[in-house]
Amino acid sequence: MALVYTEEHEMLREAAKGFLKEKSPVTEFRALRDNQDPLGFSRKLWQEMAEMGWAGILIEEQYGGLDFGFTGAALILEEMGRTLCSSPFLSSSVIAATALRFAPETLKENWLPKITSGEAVIALALEEGVKHDPAATSMTAEKSGNGYRLNGSKSYVFDAMDADGFLVLARNSGNPGQEDGLSLFMVDSKVSGLSSTATKLLDSRNYAVVTFDNVEVSGGDLIGSVGAGLAMLEPALNAGRIGLAAEMLGCSDQCFESTTEYLKERKQFGQIIGSFQGLQHRSAHLYSELELVRSAVIKAGQDFEKNPEHAGMIASLAKAKSGEVAVLAANEAVQMLGGIGMTDELDAGLYMKRIRAAQELLGDYAFHANRFAKWRGF
Amino acid sequence: MSDLEEFQAKTKNWLEENCPKSMRKPMRNEFDACWGGRYCEFSSEDQKLWLQRMGAKGWTAPEWPKEYGGGGLNKEQAKILKTELAKIKARPALLSFGVWMLGPALLKFGSEEQKKQFLPPIVRGEIRWCQGYSEPGAGSDLASLQTKCDDKGDHYLINGQKIWTSYADQSDWIFCLVRTNREAKKHLGISFILFDMASQGVSTKPITLISGKSPFCETFFDDVKVPKQQLVGTLDRGWDIAKYLLTHEREMIGGSSDGSMGGRGIGEIAVSALGANENGELVDSALRSKIATAELDGWAFLLTMERSKDEAKAGHGIGARSSMLKYYGTELNKRRFELLMASKGLSALEWEGEASNDGQLPRQWLRTKGNSIEGGTSEVQLNIISKRILGLPDPKVN
Ligand SMILES: Cc1cc2nc3c(=O)[nH]c(=O)nc-3n(C[C@H](O)[C@H](O)[C@H](O)COP(=O)(O)OP(=O)(O)OC[C@H]3O[C@@H](n4cnc5c(N)ncnc54)[C@H](O)[C@@H]3O)c2cc1C
Ligand SMILES: Cc1cc2nc3c(=O)[nH]c(=O)nc-3n(C[C@H](O)[C@H](O)[C@H](O)COP(=O)(O)OP(=O)(O)OC[C@H]3O[C@@H](n4cnc5c(N)ncnc54)[C@H](O)[C@@H]3O)c2cc1C
Numbered sequence: 001m002a003l004v005y006t007e008e009h010e011m012l013r014e015a016a017k018g019f020l021k022e023k024s025p026v027t028e029f030r031a032l033r034d035n036q037d038p039l040g041f042s043r044k045l046w047q048e049m050a051e052m053g054w055a056g057i058l059i060e061e062q063y064g065g066l067d068f069g070f071t072g073a074a075l076i077l078e079e080m081g082r083t084l085c086s087s088p089f090l091s092s093s094v095i096a097a098t099a100l101r102f103a104p105e106t107l108k109e110n111w112l113p114k115i116t117s118g119e120a121v122i123a124l125a126l127e128e129g130v131k132h133d134p135a136a137t138s139m140t141a142e143k144s145g146n147g148y149r150l151n152g153s154k155s156y157v158f159d160a161m162d163a164d165g166f167l168v169l170a171r172n173s174g175n176p177g178q179e180d181g182l183s184l185f186m187v188d189s190k191v192s193g194l195s196s197t198a199t200k201l202l203d204s205r206n207y208a209v210v211t212f213d214n215v216e217v218s219g220g221d222l223i224g225s226v227g228a229g230l231a232m233l234e235p236a237l238n239a240g241r242i243g244l245a246a247e248m249l250g251c252s253d254q255c256f257e258s259t260t261e262y263l264k265e266r267k268q269f270g271q272i273i274g275s276f277q278g279l280q281h282r283s284a285h286l287y288s289e290l291e292l293v294r295s296a297v298i299k300a301g302q303d304f305e306k307n308p309e310h311a312g313m314i315a316s317l318a319k320a321k322s323g324e325v326a327v328l329a330a331n332e333a334v335q336m337l338g339g340i341g342m343t344d345e346l347d348a349g350l351y352m353k354r355i356r357a358a359q360e361l362l363g364d365y366a367f368h369a370n371r372f373a374k375w376r377g378f
Numbered sequence: 379m380s381d382l383e384e385f386q387a388k389t390k391n392w393l394e395e396n397c398p399k400s401m402r403k404p405m406r407n408e409f410d411a412c413w414g415g416r417y418c419e420f421s422s423e424d425q426k427l428w429l430q431r432m433g434a435k436g437w438t439a440p441e442w443p444k445e446y447g448g449g450g451l452n453k454e455q456a457k458i459l460k461t462e463l464a465k466i467k468a469r470p471a472l473l474s475f476g477v478w479m480l481g482p483a484l485l486k487f488g489s490e491e492q493k494k495q496f497l498p499p500i501v502r503g504e505i506r507w508c509q510g511y512s513e514p515g516a517g518s519d520l521a522s523l524q525t526k527c528d529d530k531g532d533h534y535l536i537n538g539q540k541i542w543t544s545y546a547d548q549s550d551w552i553f554c555l556v557r558t559n560r561e562a563k564k565h566l567g568i569s570f571i572l573f574d575m576a577s578q579g580v581s582t583k584p585i586t587l588i589s590g591k592s593p594f595c596e597t598f599f600d601d602v603k604v605p606k607q608q609l610v611g612t613l614d615r616g617w618d619i620a621k622y623l624l625t626h627e628r629e630m631i632g633g634s635s636d637g638s639m640g641g642r643g644i645g646e647i648a649v650s651a652l653g654a655n656e657n658g659e660l661v662d663s664a665l666r667s668k669i670a671t672a673e674l675d676g677w678a679f680l681l682t683m684e685r686s687k688d689e690a691k692a693g694h695g696i697g698a699r700s701s702m703l704k705y706y707g708t709e710l711n712k713r714r715f716e717l718l719m720a721s722k723g724l725s726a727l728e729w730e731g732e733a734s735n736d737g738q739l740p741r742q743w744l745r746t747k748g749n750s751i752e753g754g755t756s757e758v759q760l761n762i763i764s765k766r767i768l769g770l771p772d773p774k775v776n
Contacts, residue, residue: 003685004692260768274770277761283770284763288702295681321678369670376673378645378660 001306003298005071012072015052016079023048024085026347032086033350040206041086049087050118057095058239063112065097070239070305072298074246078371081250082349084354086120086205091159094243096122098133098237098308099184100168103165103223107186116159120164124240125154125187125210126233134169134230134237135179141170141210147218148172150185150193153211158361160196162209163189167236169229183228185221187212203357234243235308236313241362242300245315245322248358249290249297252322252329255351258285259333262268266338279336286332296321313375320368325358330355385455389462401469411473415506416466416550433502434472439477442485444503447498447526453691468592474508475499475544478630482554483623487570487611496572505538508575510540510554510597511620512585518758521564521617522556525599527556527571534571534609536579536602542752546582546595547576559614565638570616573604588736589744590729605697624698627753631699632707644714645669648721666721672713679710698766708731717741 023045032040049055051224057073059065066072068257073094092115100108100115114120139152150170157166166187176183187194193215194207224232231355260283263274273279300318304311330352334341341348359365379387379447384452401424405411409421412429418425432438433622440456442448451459481500484493497605501503516523526537536556546552552576575582579602584592645660648669653661660666686699717738719726726743727736749754 002688002691003681004688047748258389260770265772267417271774272771275773277773278769280764280768280773281757281760283768284702284705284760286762287768288706291699291702292675292678292682292706295685296678297687299681317674317677320674369667369674372674373645373660373666373670374658376643376670377658378643378647378666378668 001302003302005075009075011308012299013075013079014067015059016054016279017082018077019049020053020083020085021080021205021265023085024080024083026084026350029204029350033164038198038206040204040355041088041159043162045241046087046121049089050101050116053331054089055099055118056112056116057093059093059112059116060318063108065112068307069282070242071301073239074242074301076148076174077243077246078084078250078297081247081252081354082254084251088123088159088163089241090243090247091163091362093122094123094148095124095165095240096165098239099233100186102235103186105224106202106220111186114164121159121162122165122167123163123187123210124236125157125160127154127170128154128156129270132361132367134182134233137169137182137232138176139168139170139184141172141185143172144216146185147216147221147333148185150187150212150215150217153209155209156199156201156361157196157208157210157297159197160210161206163196165189165211166194167223167233169233172226174187175261176309181227184223184232185217186223187215187217187221191215192212193218201357203353205354205357210264217354234312237362238311239308239370241315241319242297242304242311244358244361245300245318246297248326248355251351251355251358252290252293252326252378255329255348256283256290256342258347259283259336261338262370273336282332282336283321285323286329291320291330293318293325301317313372316368316371316375318365319363320372324365326355326359379580380528382400382454386388386458386462388504389459390541392435393462393466393468397466397468398428399474401422401428401471403469404467405469406736410469411546412469412471412503413473413506413548414503416504418503419566419607422729428469429471429503430558438472438474438571439481439497441498442481442501446485446493447501449756452605454613457567457687472503474500474503474506475509477503479509479623479627482626483553483570483619486622487619489607492610500509503743506545508543508549508552508597510543510546510552513539514541518755520754521619521748523568525554525556527569527604528676529683530556533606534604536571536599536604538599540597540599542585542594543547543582543597544594546575546597546641546753547584547739548633551575552580552597553610553615555620557615558721562564562614562723565617567614567617568620569613570610570619570643572601572610572725577602579603585742589741599644621630622700624754625697628700628704628759629686629754631749632703632705643673644717644721645673647718649727651721651723651725651762669717669721672710672717676714677711679706680758698762701754704753705750705756705763708746709756711746711749714747719743 017294024102053066054076056065057068095117100112128138141150166189168185168187169182171181172183188336193213199207199209201207258275263279264272266273294317300314333348337348340346412425436447437449440449440451440459444450477500480498484496513523528535551572554571556571557567558569579600581598582595584595586592587613639640648660655661726739729737
């Protein structure tokens with residue numbers, strides 16, 4: 001498949017750009033932050049996005065979705081990254097929607113229409129340590145009657161506050177560190193024994209510690225078979241990774257564009273600073289790196305769309321490369337802006353913080369480079 | 379079966395029948411590379427046969443029109459041919475500045491007679507071309523070149539010196555930049571001209587490189603007479619042709635290495651040289667992470683090359699983007715060869731001897747240092763990106 005966007009994709013991008021520019025410019029995100037909004041996003045805006053079909057972009061038509069394909073979802077995330085839009089799109093419409101593809105029919109019927117309509121937000125309750133490491137899961141899922149009893153705690157769960165449901169990975173056998181013995185559950189947030197406590201992170205988005213204290217779930221809430229939960233979650237994780245890669249590409253691109261514009265305006269030593277070769281070469285290098293990121297993101301989106309169960313390596317490539325370059329883009333933005341780049345008034349710092357979080361979530365550079373190397377046999 | 383599927387099936391069959399078995403192995407050294415030309419000494423009968431067959435089919439220049447000896451393939455077909463060649467690990471039948479650089483420029487700027495005269499022998503590998511651009515005083519600042527070309531009524535007379543002319547001593551013809559107007563601004567007095575290296579007054583002097591080889595020369599022109607119909611395009615307007623040719627050269631240099639030796643990744647090579655731990659990971663973990671970074675970048679770069687071709691197909695010319703490919707590709711290639719050297723440790727230092735095929739690896743490693751210089755240095759590419767793509771102002775000259 002050619003590594004270019006189709007006309008349909010370009011139309012979606014234009015629509016997304018227009019919508020986000022009007023409804024969710026960076027000033028909106030800033031306002032959410034300044035007002036210490038407990039959700040970190042606007043449910044009203046999310047409702048509007050759902051009405052446009054975004055919330056169900058990956059969901060099959062029989063559940064009300066658009067089934068537009070993954071490249072479309074990645075494009076929306078890229079545009080969201082550009083304006084630092086905050087929404088549960090990644091959690092609910094990309095990660096959960098992908099995981100639920102592999103769920104039993106009753107779970108699908110229960111959740112997918114609500115995700116599509118924006119009525120339900122679903123978050124991924126996965127991490128237990130400070131580094132992304134699904135196999136390290138120690139939260140337990142004990143057999144209890146026809147169902148399971150969950151005990152343990154998940155941290156850094158993004159979009160957790162106000163979530164209506166959680167995708168939960170828990171251990172039914174084996175020890176932390178083993179990839180086997182994990183099971184994946186879809187848990188309603190209203191069940192007794194489940195509680196969330198907000199965590200404030202640097203990017204001002206919505207995170208929480210979610211605690212499961214003897215939470216009872218039924219066998220019907222299981223996605224895939226017992227003990228094979230990690231493999232079952234893998235496509236959803238890869239969807240999230242490629243999604244984050246796309247979002248970071250949007251962030252980087254925007255940082256880069258604004259910085260380049262600034263280089264054409266600011267004068268020092270009687271000259272436009274953009275005429276200094278010391279800055280030009282770094283800008284040109286960053287431009288080149290961004291081109292590589294874009295290629296990896298397009299390819300990852302296409303491959304995932306074609307075959308979501310075999311997109312692990314390309315997802316790792318996209319996530320690693322995009323994260324690495326995004327960090328460079330943010331650093332260069334602040335540096336080239338000089339003193340004002342350090343001020344809260346400028347957006348560069350907001351991008352830097354969003355990028356810092358996004359590159360860490362679902363595996364940082366080292367995590368993915370390591371995976372990539374293993375696949376390549378070294 | 380769709381047309382493309384049919385083309386693929388036919389191509390596969392043809393290659394099966396026509397590509398000699400010995401041409402389906404990676405090249406071991408530069409003698410396995412075939413550059414054609416009058417002085418060509420084929421290293422084997424198979425090598426000669428392979429060139430003849432591919433040349434006759436026009437597949438040494440798959441996308442050139444058939445009327446000029448090319449393959450007449452469209453972009454999709456050319457991609458299929460490339461894939462099928464790669465599948466059987468076929469060696470290139472011909473390496474050629476004519477195919478990579480001069481051909482595209484002639485197709486765009488040449489007269490009908492020039493295309494008919496010069497293109498078919500390039501396709502068949504009969505005439506080998508060299509590039510006369512750089513001069514001792516005109517490297518990065520190529521447009522300040524001084525080689526004189528005077529109008530003598532029925533012919534031109536050329537005097538001056540070129541340098542770093544790759545393979546000048548082994549080439550049949552040269553495409554050369556000369557100054558035809560000394561009054562005009564420097565970019566507007568340059569012409570693009572072709573002549574036979576066997577002409578009276580042409581001499582070459584090989585220069586030895588750090589790799590110990592002498593693939594390039596100083597080239598001297600002393601009253602060289604050139605027929606007037608060998609000037610390409612408009613008099614004094616050769617700079618446009620020169621730049622167009624450079625975009626092709628840059629794309630070619632940037633993409634010329636897939637960073638793998640005989641299809642193997644650096645990681646795999648390092649594991650076989652140094653060993654792996656019980657998890658199958660390269661024992662040297664610091665080296666392992668550097669290799670992982672280079673391989674990640676390598677993949678993303680290959681995808682970028684592919685995307686550029688797809689975009690060109692969709693009608694977006696690559697223009698200044700060739701500078702990005704050239705810059706990134708050559709810098710990446712240098713990183714890879716550093717890692718290959720590290721992976722082989724002390725054994726990578728062997729300069730002579732059978733084990734190392736007379737220092738094949740270290741000589742290649744040294745040669746990659748030139749990739750970011752030839753065809754315009756990395757710094758020059760970054761300048762072009764800054765100016766043409768990012769729209770940053772020219773640096774002030776003090
Ligand atoms: C945390 C902090 C504390 C500070 N405290 C003080 C203080 O106490 N007192 C005080 O007086 N100032 C203070 N400063 C200001 C500081 O000294 C200036 O920010 C700094 O000198 C840069 O100037 P500028 O911000 O105007 O950036 P600019 O000069 O506009 O630079 C913008 C970009 O252009 C680059 N650039 C500029 N000229 C060239 C050139 N010739 N070649 C190549 N690149 C160039 C710069 O490196 C930078 O990347 C502080 C700044 C910070 C961030
Ligand atoms: C292996 C090899 C093969 C070659 N083959 C050919 C050939 O076949 N035909 C041919 O005509 N030429 C050939 N060349 C020559 C090549 O094109 C020149 O070497 C190249 O253009 C650089 O010119 P220079 O060597 O004069 O270096 P210079 O231009 O003197 O550059 C010296 C250094 O200064 C830097 N520099 C120069 N200008 C700027 C600027 N404006 N901004 C920032 N930095 C700058 C350069 O990047 C470089 O690092 C070949 C070179 C090599 C290495």
